[in-house]
Amino acid sequence: MDSTTNGPERAVPDTVAAGPRGTLAANVKRLRLARGWSVRELSARTGTSKALISQIERAVANPTVEVLARIAHALDSPVDEILRARLTVPEIVRGADFGPGPADETMVQLLFSSHERARFEMYRSALPPHARSHRSTHGAGSTEYVVVLRGTVNLVVGEHTHRLEEGDCARFASDEEHHYSTDMRAALTQTLIAYPD
Numbered sequence: 001m002d003s004t005t006n007g008p009e010r011a012v013p014d015t016v017a018a019g020p021r022g023t024l025a026a027n028v029k030r031l032r033l034a035r036g037w038s039v040r041e042l043s044a045r046t047g048t049s050k051a052l053i054s055q056i057e058r059a060v061a062n063p064t065v066e067v068l069a070r071i072a073h074a075l076d077s078p079v080d081e082i083l084r085a086r087l088t089v090p091e092i093v094r095g096a097d098f099g100p101g102p103a104d105e106t107m108v109q110l111l112f113s114s115h116e117r118a119r120f121e122m123y124r125s126a127l128p129p130h131a132r133s134h135r136s137t138h139g140a141g142s143t144e145y146v147v148v149l150r151g152t153v154n155l156v157v158g159e160h161t162h163r164l165e166e167g168d169c170a171r172f173a174s175d176e177e178h179h180y181s182t183d184m185r186a187a188l189t190q191t192l193i194a195y196p197d
Helices: 019-034 039-046 050-057 065-074
Strands: 002-006 091-093 106-110 118-127 143-150 153-157 160-164 169-173 178-181 187-196
Touching (some): 019 039, 039 050, 050 065, 118 178, 153 169
Antiparallel strands (some): 143 169, 143 187, 153 160
């Protein structure tokens, strides 16, 4: 007999809590600032009023599909990308939250799910004691998934460190600089990096 569990409840990222307009606001502002553009410059490049761009970035406007398409084109980003909620903090599932289950049953546990189509790369990494991986980023819109198969690792995303024990897993926006490190014990991890189409 198979038993399936849906992992522990996890906090919803801020951009999701703010709804689609909040997600759009954060993405447009982030992409505009990444190009070093002012609101006035994005307005000029899209043929949209400065006031409307400002309202979009404050999540108070409900732009038409045509306006969304012009903004996405100017920012060199697909429309679905500027509407996609971004992981604002790593989402961590603790291995200790899952019981072993009955000895005579196969246990299937949902860790993460996604409805997006994406290309991906999968890696297995062995880190010796007192090691640190290279600092890396994987491009706009990428998401990294990691599971600790053995040992303990420190996941550092931006300025924040998250300690992951054996059996823990996490996902995070990997377009932010990140790396892994170990303390006194070696560790083995499996990672999957998903890239937007």
